[in-house]
Amino acid sequence: MKTLLKNAREQKGLKTREVAQILGIDQALISKFESGTRKPTKDQISKLSKLLEIDYETLMIAWLKEKILYEIGDDEFALKALMVAEQEIKYNRTVSKLKISATLENLLKEIDLLKAKLDNYRQFDSYRITQALELEYTFESNRIEGNTMTLRETDMVINEGLTISGKSMREHLEAINHQEAIGFIKDLMQRNVTLNERDLLSIHNLILRGIIPEDAGRYRKVQVMIKGSSHMPPQPYMVSKAMEDYFIWYEINKNKLHPVILAAEMHERLVTIHPFIDGNGRTSRLVMNLILLQKGYIIANIKGDYDSRMQYYQSLETAQTKNNKEDFLLFIAQIEKENLERYIGIIAQ
Template identity: 45%
Template sequence: MGSKHIMTQLAKLDALKEKLDSYRPLDPQVVNNLHENLVLQWTYHSNAIEGNTLTLKETKVALEGITIGGKTLREHFEAVNHRDAILFVEDLVKQQRPLDEWTIKSLHQLVLKNIDAQNAGQYRQVNVLISGAEHRPPEAFQVADHMHTFIHWCNTQAQSLHPVERAARVHGEFVKIHPFVDGNGRTSRLLMNLELMKAGFPASVITVEQRLPYYEALDKAHCTGNYEDFIALVADSVEQSFEPYWWALGIN
């Protein structure tokens, strides 16, 4: 467990969760409305962090099945695929399924569907560098072993961590391995939210405006093993994710 600041943040999040839980079950119309908004925000921001140029409104239109002139087919697929991946995550939450290789590869397959059939759901066979980062992911031949260790850790030691810290570390350790040629960022944020949602927290959206501090905190965690900045950033983002609920419920 980290600094006093993080301890305080996590205690605050527990209190917010308790407050939200006291209003459950929520009105189905409220749930649907919040869900639609979440899918749109999460899809837009997660794709924008990776360089997708669809705006929030264009993403909404793309999710309705309408193509936008001047935008690539790939960008449209990224939006639709991401929505499908969120729905898959929600199914996994209902099943309370422990994390395994099948889950991770299936999620990744959805992220790259119709974009890169050759690499979708397949661990990379090449060495990669993360542009702009100091950290170097393991060599391709080590990926399977690293993933095996990662999944074991997720289902053992990680279970004793606070859910928000666990979600942040699952995201960070996954990206550190960078097991796929492409789509690691999106997959890691889906896995982060899978952990949060399984523990009854709302899904959190790391915004494109946070891209620089997000990358910096991740690289620091990877190079030094110090996760404090990254856990704090994820905790802030989880705190924000309660806001739409208070708005929808008409409470402060």
Template identity: 50%
Template sequence: MKSLLKDAREQKGFKTRELAQLANIDQALISKFESGTRKPTKDQIIKLSQLLEIDYETLMTAWLKEKILYEISDEEFALKALLLAEQEIQKNKKAIDSVILSSNQIILDEIEKLKNQFQSFNHFQLRQISKTLELEFIFQNIHSNGNSLTLEETKSVINDGITISGKSMQEHLEAINFQETAVYIKDLSQKKTAFNEKELLLIHSLIYKGIEFENSGKYKNDPLILREMNLLFNWYESHKNNLHPIILASEIYLKILDINPFEKGSLQIANIVINWILLQNNYIYVLTQTDKNNTEYSTALDEYKIKNDKSAFINYILKIEKENLINVIQSNTK
């Protein structure tokens, strides 16, 4: 943990004195944290994580590891105790997941009824709805990346092959690439292809096809990222059959944002993956409003980042899915 703190501080260009002032922590303590002679409190970890832009989960994991080692590393039965503790934590985790599911059961049941109503539409209606939602999905993803194409301009680019005056070639390519990506994840969903690393990296390369970016289809050059992504895929495999698909997709979205595995495009990848899982389970697109003006989205993310409470974000995704289904059904039953 000490190297995590020191490296992050130096990368941010802070002197220990400056960081101490920002964090409201004594400068001598900051130095001791970095030398390993003192351990921060949990509140101090939260502050340092935010100020130094260190992934909260990564820093907390390092903090807990050192706390455990300090307490029991020299004990004869440490490994047996750790095994029993792991079993108890897993048991408690399942209980928490069960509480999340039961607390959301009413809205999940409502979503299920709406989904069945939506699927009762004829083939032509479903195709038109899919095209409309796909366009909005493409637009929101390129918009979150700073693309200035309007919704109508995006539609003209991807449907009619029109070049929009005053817009850059890259902006056109981003729209085209996301349209191809949307088609690709729809195909993956129809084939019931599970979330996996090979397809994830291919999707990332699709986003940047023809755009000058040497790291497309590649994680950041960081061994920790590779380890975290392996843990993510293992987590998915162990939870894909016992978590509700919307809750599963929401948690993976958060985990991808936590890991931030790519130099560019991690937010877009999170948006793609959540919808890949939803479409695969016959739900419709969740279009997360990620711009700074959406306080509901920002508040839900802050609850997760600061308090490590994922329930607010899961509730947000459930609300968006329900609202999207209602809007689609109402607009097609008039």
């Protein structure tokens, strides 16, 4: 910036004394600006831009760059900090455009009233009830993905160690693996661990363990298509960067958004990246429910019947292809509300 200021002043044929007089500041300051030993204020940058006819944007960028470099220097975490700062600046510039509809806002208020009510009943929590609801969650999440086991058969496989005649080994493993993945996210919740890439890959590893072992806990290396969807996930070489951005977004927003919105966003963003060969849906729903549990809510169990599944897929499709997440956010919020109402109804009897 110092060279920029000096060259512009000389091209205008002005002396430092004349510039100082016009701007109403000490002449020594102008010399210090040009030598780089002193930085102008933002207001002075604006005045210098007009007087010396330097493009304001060019001068501001040079000024901000020097401020940033002065603050962070060559610290080993400087580049990572800049990446996070870039994402946060982008978020802050667009946050005013993020509008929550009155319908969704009212739904979130209803959810929070139910959560407050639930908090008063926590003393009546029962391991048996929790176990039954987690079994239902495994059953429904697998049913969404095409697993044909009934709720009773899922129970027999998980809790009684039985083999169901006519059901594939994969279907058995899907039931066992998902139940273990629930245990894993509950452990993360109890340890109050912030979701990171290692834990996400561990969740996925549990989901595909013994099913596709070579891809369990690993990002895909090939292009994929989502059956029944017009959304095309990013190319495999873009997945690592997309996932890096995913976690940066989470760090920026984890304490800014309503927990239900945060959970739904993390679900939608992950399944849209589709970072894995298989198991993206189950993993995304587990991530969503980890966040809900960490924030004191309960598992949002999306049912696997035809109507529920179609509504789920259609709201995701709208979010992915039309850049409109309203339907999906409403869908998840409604699911959480219904699950809260049911849970309170059970333990308050």
